[in-house]
Amino acid sequence: MTTFLSRRFRLGAGAGFALLFGWLLTACSSSDDKPAQPTPDPTIKLATSATMGSFLTDKAGNTLYYFTRDVDGQNVCTGGCAAVWPIFYEADIQVGDGLQASDFKTQMTASGQPQTTYKGWPLYYYAPAVNGQNVREASGQTTGNGVGNVWYVVNPGYSVMVATKAVTDKTTNQASTKSFLIDGKGRTLYFFHKDDLNPNTLPTNCTGSCEALWPPFTTSGRVFPSLLKASDFGTITRTTAGGGGPYGDGTASTSQLTYKGKPLYYYTADNLTRGRVEGHGLVSEGDQWLVATP
Template sequence: MALSLFRRSRLGAGVGLALLLGWLLTACNNSDDKPAQPTPDPTIKLVTSATLGTFLTDKEGNTLYYFTRDVDGQNVCTGGCAAVWPIFYEADIQVGGGLQAADFKTQMTASGQPQTTYKGWPLYYYAPAANGQNVREAAGQTTGNGVGNIWYVVNPTYSVMVATKAVTDKTTNQTANRSFLIDGKGRTLYFFHKDDLNPNTLPTNCTGSCEALWPPFTAAGRVFPSLLKAADFGTITRTTAGGGPYGDGTASTAQLTYKGKPLYYYTADNLTRGRVEGHGLVSEGDQWLVATP
């Protein structure tokens, strides 16, 4: 009887061990054999050309554009404009290398259509008229860049861009459409007329309280839409730091110039894209004007 109990005990232990081994093998197989989740194909990509640098395309390689008149962040391309520049919309944003999904949003146009935006800029295709019909340009083409000096490819590294909108002159109270320079976030840049009159003292023409009201624009990058030439930009060295919230976040004293004219922000614009409160103002001893390209 003792031998029988011993055999049953050994048999039970063997069964238990077999079950344990089976469970371990199953657990290992379940953890190791799970199929890898496929990486979604990007629906928005970056491509590079020798002439235009890096810019956005859709998943098929069709070029995406920004409209300088959308500087306030809303689509103002309506009527006949909308036929030539169809809106781009992608419900499922998957970005390629070098892009951040958080920079892409969806907003509704005035006609109630969803449109994808990038850093606040509505995105478009180009579809010029051909034989009485609007035909979208082929993948890989960039024929829409520079059209009317108001349409450009979208380069994520633009340090200065171009905007177009109705601007009121604060001296004459007259309003007119103007194209002017903005930073990469859509904030207006200005010229100081005193700099034209005193080109030999540029670093000291606006300092102290003037600099507090009209902070200098500093930018390390040199990437611009095709309307602008890199050779037209330079820097001057200021006697005080020009970084802070209006600059590139550094304590650099290098202020960017365009065609020899220093570029400034205006504090009353409150770091808001598309806002133009300083054009035509007489302040700090002379007049301030939007920086025209």
């Protein structure tokens, strides 16, 4: 009897192990055989041009543009402008190499249409009039770049850009439309008239309390819209007390960017806010401050 029970136990245990082993093989096989999910095709990607470097396109290779008048972050291209520059909207953002999905958002235009933005800039196509009809440019074309000196391809690496808006002169209280330089985040850059009068002492024309109020603009980048020439930009080296705060690079020695020989500055009252212009026309630190016009 003992031998019979032992044989039954061994047979039962063997069958159990066989079932368990078969189940494990099946589970592993089904896991390994599961097809990998395909990577979605990018709906926004980068193209490259010898003259403009990298710039945004849609999934079909159609060029996307930014409007310098949208510096405050809102679409101001309406009426006839909207016919020539149709809005770009993509509900399913899938980015290609070199782009970050978090840089793209959706916002509504004044007319209630959704529009995709990139780093706060509304995006557009170009559709010039052809025989009385607005026809979007073909894939791969960039004929909209530079139109009116207010439309440009969107290069993710822009270190300085151009903005256009009504600017109030703080001395005369008169407003006029100006195009001026901004950093890559849309923040206004300024010239100091004292630098024109004393070009041989540029690093010391604005120091101490002046520098605290008008921090120098620093950047390692050299990518600009086509209106701006890289050869017009240079640097001066200045010594900062405390390292430049949130505007600078945190070092005691700062390479301040210059445009056509004029150093570029921020104004603290703009509060690092895109499109804000509180310093134009101010007389401060012994001379006048003006937006940096190209």
